[in-house]
Amino acid sequence: MxxxxxxxxxxxxxxxxxxxxxxxxxxxxxxxxxxxxxxxxxxxxxxxxxxxxxxxxxxxxxxxxxxxxxxxxxxxxxxxxxxxxxxxxxxxxxxxxxxxxxxxxxxxxxxxxxxxxxxxxxxxxxxxxxxxxxxxxxxxxxxxxxxxxxxxxxxxxxxxxxxxxxxxxxxxxxxxxxxxxxxxxxxxxxxxxxxxxxxxxxxxxxxxxxxxxxxxxxxxxxxxxxxxxxxxxxxxxxxxxxxxxxxxxxxxxxxxxxxxxxxxxxxxxxxxxxxxxxxxxxxxxxRNYCDILIRNAPSVKGNRDLAIMYHEQIEDSQLHFIPMLFAVNDSTIIYGHRMIDLKTDLHYSNDLEVHENMTVTSASLKIGAFIK
Ligand SMILES: [Zn+2]
Structure with a gap:
């Protein structure tokens, strides 16, 4: 055999x-x-x-x-x-x-x-x-x-x-x-x-x-x-x-x-x-980091710094990372694993959106959920 x-x-x-x-x-x-x-x-x-x-x-x-x-x-x-x-x-x-x-x-x-x-x-x-x-x-x-x-x-x-x-x-x-x-x-x-x-x-x-x-x-x-x-x-x-x-x-x-x-x-x-x-x-x-730190995001009240953290969620036996707004203008969060400054980022096309459930998306900045 x-x-x-x-x-x-x-x-x-x-x-x-x-x-x-x-x-x-x-x-x-x-x-x-x-x-x-x-x-x-x-x-x-x-x-x-x-x-x-x-x-x-x-x-x-x-x-x-x-x-x-x-x-x-x-x-x-x-x-x-x-x-x-x-x-x-x-x-x-x-x-x-x-x-x-x-x-x-x-x-x-x-x-x-x-x-x-x-x-x-x-x-x-x-x-x-x-x-x-x-x-x-x-x-x-x-x-x-x-x-x-x-x-x-x-x-x-x-x-x-x-x-x-x-x-x-x-x-x-x-x-x-x-x-x-x-x-x-x-x-x-x-x-x-x-x-x-x-x-x-x-x-x-x-x-x-x-x-x-x-x-x-x-x-x-x-x-x-x-x-x-x-x-x-x-x-x-x-x-x-x-x-x-x-x-x-x-x-x-x-x-x-x-x-x-x-x-x-x-x-x-x-x-x-x-x-x-x-x-x-x-x-x-x-505790001075976040997943994505977006500096100078324009808003009606002037430019703001957005700290985004991924929420980890299991769906269909896979781990999804969902970007959520974590803090705004928080001076204790100084760095991001990814840093973006919208004053200087020329690829930005004003499609950054913070949704009602606090999720954040932007196709031009490639911010969205992903699986690992
Ligand atoms: Zn532990």
Whole structure:
């Protein structure tokens, strides 16, 4: 009998169904060396979708990573699938056991929502444990007892970098361990790892990396882990330019994860002052961007600056980006991933329209809905 040919799956795009995720994940798992992994069914979401766990490698240093706790943040999940296929994965995991929960909030993924099916933000449920998805994560933390936690997220397009014209392609945070936001051993270890990511990943494509804000909330998982002594890194996959598929950023997330794998198990002395200073030198995130910034749009009341943000909506299993008016003459929004100045743009033919439902169109400026 002839062997069935192995079907090659198209890479997952920004939005995918949970069934498509399961197909990609299972295919990637089946291709792993059998003695290097253990696969688990961890339980079910509110809408009864399966949540999976995967343990890789046999090293002594234990990392726990969870992704897509917010259902509409898929970049790190796609990075994980690619990582499972990468040839040097087990080289990078030499001294490590890596436990991955690739999608913690399958119902949020299905509805392309930050929240779970009960409308709860799972990242505000670390202490309350009111949702089955939160209970699953807590059980994994308790039985696996990780030496390091990676809390993988994606962020919206309105983040830039304080004091810079650049948008935030990546941002990182070592969450606070208590309200005083002091630096304990666990936080210092996380800072050193973030500093290493900045050193190794920033030179690639001149990546713009920012530091996320660290106000303490013990109901956030990163803060909870840090408060019980587990060094924790929050990853935020960001955005730049026209990368609405977030493929460039996906590559940067993979490099960042590999940087952590390579550096985390090193048992070297961390110099507190140097590490803290390097960490604080990473510029802070700033909410100063929008998707399209149109300067000097004429109106009866004179010229106005229009900030447009895309609303993301699932229709027919596809992710639609719909341009909506977000703010007018807002001095805090300084940059757009696309900037247009109608004073100087000669292609403008006065067809810019803001409709009653706040959607924005202009054929001459090529502003309209698109699919990714
Ligand atoms: Zn998130």
């Amino acid at each position: 002839m062997n069935e040919p192995i079907a090659t799956l198209e890479p997952l795009s920004r939005y995918f169904t949970y069934t498509a995720f399961e197909e990609h994940f299972m295919a990637a798992v089946k291709a792993l060396p059998p003695d290097q992994y253990a696969f688990s069914f961890l339980g079910s979401s509110v809408d009864n979708q399966s949540i999976y766990g995967l343990r890789l490698g046999h090293g002594a240093f234990k990392i726990l990573a969870w992704s897509q706790m917010h259902g509409n943040e898929s970049t790190s999940t796609r990075a994980i699938i690619d990582l499972l296929h990468s040839k040097d994965l087990f080289q990078a995991l030499k001294n490590i056991s890596l436990y991955i929960i690739p999608v913690l909030n399958p119902d949020g993924l299905s509805s392309w929502s930050r929240f779970n099916s009960n409308g709860i933000d799972l990242n505000r449920d670390a202490v309350n444990l009111s949702q089955p998805e939160s209970v699953i994560l807590k059980e994994v933390i308790d039985f696996y007892e990780p030496d390091l936690a990676l809390n993988l997220h994606g962020q919206r397009t309105f983040y830039g970098i304080a004091g810079s014209v650049l948008p935030a392609q990546l941002s990182f945070l070592t969450p606070a361990a208590d309200v005083s936001k002091g630096v304990n051993a666990s936080r210092l270890k996380s800072m050193a790892l973030i500093n290493n990511i900045v050193k190794t990943v920033k030179p690639q494509m001149q990546t713009a990396i920012a530091r996320y804000d660290d106000s303490f909330n013990v109901n956030c998982w990163g803060d909870y882990c840090q408060s019980v002594g587990i060094p924790t890194l929050l990853f935020e996959a960001g955005h730049a330019g026209d990368d609405y598929a977030r493929d460039e950023v996906k590559t940067l997330i993979i490099s960042s994860l590999k940087s952590v794998f390579t550096n985390c198990s090193k048992d070297e002395e961390i110099e507190e002052e140097v590490t803290l200073n390097q960490y604080l030198e990473i510029p802070e995130i700033a």
